[in-house]
Amino acid sequence: MNTAALREQFRAGLVRPTAGLAPGVTQVNLIALPRDWAWDMLLYAQRNPQPCPVLDVSDPGVPSTVLAPDADLRTDLPLYRVWRDGALVEEAPDATAAWRDDLVAFLIGCSFTFESGLLAAGIEVRHIAAGSNVPMYRTNRECRPAGRLGGPLVVSMRPIPADRVSDAVRISGRYPAVHGAPVHVGDPDALGIPDLARPDYGDPVDVRPGEIPVFWACGVTPQAAVVASKVPYAVTHAPGHMFVTDTPDSRYQV
Template identity: 65%
Template sequence: MTEPLNGATGPAEARERFRAGLVRPTAGIADGYAQANLMIVPQDLAFDVLLFAQRNPKALPLLGVLEAGRVSGPALAGDVRTDAPQYVVYRDGVEVERPTDVAHVWRDDLVTFLIGCSFTFEAALVAEGIRMAHQDAGVNVPMYRTSRRCEPAGALRGPLVVSMRPIPADRVADAVRITSRYPAVHGAPVHVGDPAALGITDLSAPDFGDAVEVPEGCLPVFWACGVTPQAAIMESRPPLAISHAPGHMLITDLPDRMFQIP
């Protein structure tokens, strides 16, 4: 279980709590504000990340890019080095640490990509009576590597990663309708039903996050996930990359409504 934070908590307050050392998944926090996946790379890899995002927009919908050395920007009255609850540092594609800030590894040549997150549309699902199993259980959303390959770009290649939420069978069409209005944060699902069609053999053993039960009468529904670039980093093995820890997002000052299609 995770320490509770009220969904009405504002982004500045949430970031302050994380900066002070609180570590927990961010699902259900700061309702009404967009959450962002982070991918931070040296400038010589930044074009490849940008091209990877352009070629795989479902998994990597860009909310913004901070130029080399920048730690804040219009979308964030905070600091990308300190204001996510937890980070992952990769060297040669291998995870070497999970710190609560990355000031100690920061360099002036680092470029930050803010990538849309499906946590952003969860409040809209809940508002229409579709419960989120991971929020109810107080755990991280389950995420899985799939057998689908992303379109490669430069030095980057890897599999599509998806997040999964159990949805009552009679509400799947509603979930598709609701989330399709948020294309900037992954949009509609990429798959509904049989996980084997995505090469997922065991829903109880996610590659990232925590397993949740798929109750009788529910179907597993899969959305493209912003952990996809992390999987690409692990496969492509650049000398240095920094990301958020899966499920531990940077909460921006951007209102959800900016990304909602009427």
């Protein structure tokens, strides 16, 4: 799939989760904050690199990125969220009206990057097989705060057969710039997740007998910080509805 053509479809109004699209190409999380909050966000990312691996930062008001030079960050994602004072106020397929001249856009790595590697190793990625969005959960782990920003770690979950957990760790660990190895293997209770069937974001997936729920740090973590810290204004992607770049996944492989 040509990535420019895919973004063109999203620009024209197509709304759908992007898991499984454009395999081998990096997808990223978007969070755009007022210039006044950009330092807090960049420092929060530096202090929490596993959930918040920053792959690019725009200049204030400039809705573009080196990761896909021809793209427009205001229109080329399938679905956006607009936040005021930490509350979700709008979900929309176009963010042109919501954009402001003082917004600094952060593009944050996404675990979809290593899913190609899992598939290539013959490990089923359940939400791709199901054609649904990856399940994501707020945890009881607090990120290290930075300035005015704080909040919980958000994780994505993939059920992995017990005899492939080592492979999944090894393969995802090759991509430290896009969340890297899991933060937790099994035992959702210890992360404060009461029910895997009720994710905080995305869709639930089956966990079958012999499978272990494996948890990776998730790029929705900044959105949880927007809520917890009552950030006055933010524009983000909707969970699972990522920005598809032109950058190959291999760029982030160690």
